[in-house]
Amino acid sequence: MNSDGGGERASVALRVFGGQLKLFRELASLSREELGRRLGYASHTIKSYELAQRIPDPATVERADELLGANGVLRAAIPLLDEVRYPKFFRDLPKLEMKCMTRYSHDPHCVPGLLQTEDYARAVMGWRVPAFTEGELECHVGARLDRQVLLTREDHPAVHFIVEQSALERPMGGRKVHRTQLERVLERTQLRNVSLQVMPTDVEHPGLDGSIVLLETTEPRWLGYVEGNAESQLVSDRQKVRNLTQRYAMMRTQALSTRESTEFIEKLAGRV
Structure with missing residues (x-):
């Protein structure tokens, strides 16, 4: 992250996405372990996404959007996540x-x-x-x-x-x-x-x-x-x-x- 506000924007973007992911997961009545199994990840990886500690790749976001029935809400975050993924x-x-x-x-x-x-x-x-x-x-x-x-x-x-x-x-x-x-x-x-x-x-x-x-x-x-x-x-x-x-x-x-x-x-x- 850099000193031009990018770090703050990234933090907000990640927190918003993580909150949305957690919300749709809970609405689908899935545990972190179950969602992780379906996406091919360990539960701690799902936790890191939800806590804004790690950025999922676009393919994972696409699969999560479809699996959780998010109707494009999660998918819409891909461009922003891609922008803040790297310095x-x-x-x-x-x-x-x-x-x-x-x-x-x-x-x-x-x-x-x-x-x-x-x-x-x-x-x-x-x-x-x-x-x-x-x-x-x-x-x-x-x-x-x-x-x-x-x-x-x-x-x-x-x-x-x-x-x-x-x-x-x-x-x-x-x-x-x-x-x-x-x-x-x-x-x-x-x-x-x-x-x-x-x-x-x-x-x-x-x-x-x-x-x-x-x-x-x-x-x-x-x-x-x-x-x-x-x-x-x-x-x-x-x-x-x-x-x-x-x-x-x-x-x-x-x-x-x-x-x-x-x-x-x-x-x-x-x-x-």
């Missing part, structure tokens, strides 16, 4: 990710959000200044985890990460959280459509300005996204995107191979 500076990227065919990223500071465990994500966001409220923190963590469906989508988009060695070595959340996070990275990179390369700390490369994301859309067309210090920019100019693509291609040649990267992470995780 203002970040909102374009998740929307584009939902439809992308290919996604490449250079992550210089921490493990990529698409690979983060819940505890690691909470540790990363917990260091934000000014600090999130507990409700805002839970919403952002939930939204980050929801984005990870990209990795297991049925159309198997190609996803590639270049991650700085120092980002993998930084023990966010403590030793246990850090090791669990490394195991998650190793698990996810076993997916056929997911690959990762580690950029050694002692290598000079052209990606020192900040993180880069490159997306190939279904048109097809390539788009870029650059971010640094809570500021971001969607790049659509073809020449600028071409420059980012060339930069990323160079970094791929400088990073460890995928096999060497796996071996490095296994060693870091204490497997060998």
Whole structure:
């Protein structure tokens, strides 16, 4: 959330939606456990929706509206929930990710959000200044985890990460959280459509300005996204995107191979 009133608007939107969800659930004489079972979630997830601690994805809202006979009342909240799901500076990227065919990223500071465990994500966001409220923190963590469906989508988009060695070595959340996070990275990179390369700390490369994301859309067309210090920019100019693509291609040649990267992470995780 940001300081322009977005946090307050998000809080109101979530509370209103949560109250409506609870009302329609009770009118349908369903417990949280039963609604969760029908939607494919645990009861604590339904509770988090009703208490405005987490934002449901549009498909879940659609199913809940139909299941509870809300006649479009819950569905009408989808655009507003989508607007407040992410910080203002970040909102374009998740929307584009939902439809992308290919996604490449250079992550210089921490493990990529698409690979983060819940505890690691909470540790990363917990260091934000000014600090999130507990409700805002839970919403952002939930939204980050929801984005990870990209990795297991049925159309198997190609996803590639270049991650700085120092980002993998930084023990966010403590030793246990850090090791669990490394195991998650190793698990996810076993997916056929997911690959990762580690950029050694002692290598000079052209990606020192900040993180880069490159997306190939279904048109097809390539788009870029650059971010640094809570500021971001969607790049659509073809020449600028071409420059980012060339930069990323160079970094791929400088990073460890995928096999060497796996071996490095296994060693870091204490497997060998």
